[in-house]
Amino acid sequence: MFEAKLQQAGTLKKILDAIKELLTEATFDCTDSGIQLQAMDNSHVSLVSLNLRADGFETYRCDRNVSMGMNLTSLGKILKCCSADDVVTMKAQDAADIVTFVFEASNQERVSDFDMKLMNLDQEHLGIPETDYACVVKMPSAEFARVIRDLSQFGESITFSCSKAGVKFSSTGDIGTGNVKVAQSSSVDSKDATTIELQEPVTLTFASRYLGLFAKASGLSERVQLSMSPEVPLVVEFKINDIGYVRYYLAPKIEDDDGN
Amino acid sequence: MGILGLAKLIGDIAPQAIKENEFKNYFGRKVAVDASMSLYQFLIAVRQEGAQLTSADGETTSHLMGFFYRTIRMVENGIKPVYVFDGKPPQMKSGELEKRTERRNEAQKALDIAVEAGNVEEIDKQSRRLVKVSKTHVEEAQKLLKLMGIPFVTAPCEAEAQCAALQKSGKVYAVATEDMDALTFGTKVLLRHLTFSEARKMPIKEFYLEKVLEALEFTMDEFIDMCILLGCDYCDSIKGIGPKRALDLIRQHRSIETIVEKIDSKKYGVPENWPFKEARRLFKEPEITESDQVELNWTGPDEEGLVKFLVEEKGFAEDRIRNGSKKLQKAKQTSTQVRLDTFFTVKSTTQAKRPAETKKEEKGGKKGRGGGSGYRRGK
Numbered sequence: 001m002f003e004a005k006l007q008q009a010g011t012l013k014k015i016l017d018a019i020k021e022l023l024t025e026a027t028f029d030c031t032d033s034g035i036q037l038q039a040m041d042n043s044h045v046s047l048v049s050l051n052l053r054a055d056g057f058e059t060y061r062c063d064r065n066v067s068m069g070m071n072l073t074s075l076g077k078i079l080k081c082c083s084a085d086d087v088v089t090m091k092a093q094d095a096a097d098i099v100t101f102v103f104e105a106s107n108q109e110r111v112s113d114f115d116m117k118l119m120n121l122d123q124e125h126l127g128i129p130e131t132d133y134a135c136v137v138k139m140p141s142a143e144f145a146r147v148i149r150d151l152s153q154f155g156e157s158i159t160f161s162c163s164k165a166g167v168k169f170s171s172t173g174d175i176g177t178g179n180v181k182v183a184q185s186s187s188v189d190s191k192d193a194t195t196i197e198l199q200e201p202v203t204l205t206f207a208s209r210y211l212g213l214f215a216k217a218s219g220l221s222e223r224v225q226l227s228m229s230p231e232v233p234l235v236v237e238f239k240i241n242d243i244g245y246v247r248y249y250l251a252p253k254i255e256d257d258d259g260n
Numbered sequence: 261m262g263i264l265g266l267a268k269l270i271g272d273i274a275p276q277a278i279k280e281n282e283f284k285n286y287f288g289r290k291v292a293v294d295a296s297m298s299l300y301q302f303l304i305a306v307r308q309e310g311a312q313l314t315s316a317d318g319e320t321t322s323h324l325m326g327f328f329y330r331t332i333r334m335v336e337n338g339i340k341p342v343y344v345f346d347g348k349p350p351q352m353k354s355g356e357l358e359k360r361t362e363r364r365n366e367a368q369k370a371l372d373i374a375v376e377a378g379n380v381e382e383i384d385k386q387s388r389r390l391v392k393v394s395k396t397h398v399e400e401a402q403k404l405l406k407l408m409g410i411p412f413v414t415a416p417c418e419a420e421a422q423c424a425a426l427q428k429s430g431k432v433y434a435v436a437t438e439d440m441d442a443l444t445f446g447t448k449v450l451l452r453h454l455t456f457s458e459a460r461k462m463p464i465k466e467f468y469l470e471k472v473l474e475a476l477e478f479t480m481d482e483f484i485d486m487c488i489l490l491g492c493d494y495c496d497s498i499k500g501i502g503p504k505r506a507l508d509l510i511r512q513h514r515s516i517e518t519i520v521e522k523i524d525s526k527k528y529g530v531p532e533n534w535p536f537k538e539a540r541r542l543f544k545e546p547e548i549t550e551s552d553q554v555e556l557n558w559t560g561p562d563e564e565g566l567v568k569f570l571v572e573e574k575g576f577a578e579d580r581i582r583n584g585s586k587k588l589q590k591a592k593q594t595s596t597q598v599r600l601d602t603f604f605t606v607k608s609t610t611q612a613k614r615p616a617e618t619k620k621e622e623k624g625g626k627k628g629r630g631g632g633s634g635y636r637r638g639k
Contacts, residue, residue, distance in 0.1 A: 040600060042281075042282065042285055043284070043285040043287070043599075044285075044599045044600055044601050045597055045598075045599060045600065046600065047600050047604070067610075122609070122610070123609065123610040124606050124608075124609050124610075125606065125607045125608045125609070125610075126600070126604040126605065126606055126607060127604060127605050127606075127607040128604050129603075129604070156594070157595065205595060207597055232603060233600060233603050233604075249600060249604075251597065251598040251599055251600045251602070251603065252598055253595040253596060253597050253598065254595055254596055254598055255595045255596075
């Protein structure tokens with residue numbers, strides 16, 4: 001038996017918004033420690049890793065590990081049926097082929113429930129090595145989303161150059177060039193601050209399309225953390241209030257100069 | 261024409277060995293393309309009002325059209341193709357080739373009849389059957405590839421075998437052909453439909469040799485034997501044995517030798533002096549150029565050269581050729597997207613349970629969608 005109750009259905013809606021354009025279907029692995037999801041997009045360029053801790057839920061019970069394969073479009077249809085401040089309960093029997101969502105309106109007057117058929121999905125679990133990143137940038141997520149949105153208009157890829165002074169995002173395309181420099185804030189404590197922890201300067205290039213899809217998670221959190229090291233995937237992390245995080249990994253683009 | 265009914269057999273028995281994927285997901289991959297097969301494909305398919313495309317003086321240009329545009333489509337999507345051409349056919353194939361000549365003669369007769377009767381549909385059908393790749397076609401295609409900066413290899417013998425060798429040595433990621441015998445030659449990843457026209461919207465089908473063997477519980481030797489039983493280009497097979505019997509026989513006896521010994525020779529006609537051993541040897545040790553002697557270089561296009569060849573000699577429209585050349589040049593300059601697989605290793609794979617297994621196993625909260633060949637990713 002699996003049952004998890006969340007005070008704010010809006011969190012679930014935002015999580016779905018953050019992943020539904022990268023993945024069409026995904027398996028939610030429920031264990032007694034919480035709910036995890038790890039999946040790559042079709043072209044294996046990016047990976048979504050979602051972690052919701054059991055203690056972040058109002059109530060959480062998972063007697064046996066359950067893997068729930070869901071079609072995210074169908075999940076979206078169900079989540080359309082609730083308001084952001086509804087209380088949501090997810091339920092599944094052991095070895096069940098459906099999951100039930102119960103939405104209770106905050107005024108207690110309206111209760112709705114929806115069953116969704118589960119799917120049987122191939123799953124590939126990737127081992128992600130622990131990495132000491134050469135550069136970790138923390139910045140307001142709205143600022144990050146804006147930079148990506150602005151620069152996506154120029155080219156298919158955006159270059160991140162990190163130095164002690166700040167981060168420079170740049171993109172070149174048919175219409176011209178765009179550069180946005182975000183400097184390290186003087187006051188570190190403010191929630192709008194940009195902070196940079198730097199071991200060594202890093203310059204990496206990534207596909208704009210994927211960054212744009214990651215930026216859709218900025219509704220989940222006011223802050224975003226970008227971790228980078230030369231020639232390894234970028235990690236974009238959004239914390240989800242008191243319950244967990246969604247992390248995106250994105251493989252860089254490289255110049256191939258040898259003609260191969 | 262490859263192995264008779266192998267694709268269907270794999271689809272039925274080992275659906276997990278086939279994956280469908282979109283064209284655009286192959287960026288950054290080097291792929292060996294069976295050029296001889298593509299040549300036929302283009303000569304047959306690239307047509308206008310049923311007739312092959314020709315230049316002003318009546319020379320066929322369908323193949324050039326095909327090579328030019330389909331290669332550009334691949335390059336634009338970040339695929340790095342290397343074309344492999346057939347060398348001389350192996351001795352063993354003469355029987356098959358005779359049969360093909362015979363079929364061609366029949367088609368010619370049918371065409372003559374159709375022309376007399378004025379049956380347009382039939383003329384179209386039969387003239388497609390008459391297509392034969394000539395030496396000029398091959399030379400022109402190679403000249404075009406050279407101008408486009410796309411590498412090609414001429415195999416000493418069969419192109420599929422050479423493709424397989426390139427793939428096995430890791431020079432390329434996969435082999436693109438419609439001929440299933442590339443698997444019999446040991447190709448680990450085979451792509452079908454890669455050279456098809458974009459308009460057909462056919463998803464690429466990937467075949468994984470290892471998963472085929474796993475699902476059939478065969479060794480490579482047993483798989484080769486099964487392919488010979490199914491019917492290959494190099495020798496006859498036993499009369500009266502279809503895909504299902506072939507599979508059962510190998511499962512039971514594990515080699516053609518034992519089958520020949522045990523089989524009821526009255527019921528099934530085993531060919532006399534059946535050269536299955538030679539066919540097997542051809543699959544296992546085909547005549548190939550060693551991969552380390554093959555150099556693959558993707559260089560940029562020679563725009564002026566292309567214009568001279570295609571526009572001046574072959575009558576293509578200049579702006580289209582220049583445009584195509586620009587696309588090749590642009591693709592050359594853009595940086596390559598890397599995949600996460602290169603950084604992270606797959607720890608575990610959980611296969612979607614097939615309906616039949618789900619009944620047996622009571623584990624987990626999943627159940628099959630019921631019926632069909634089970635769920636496949638990447639649709």
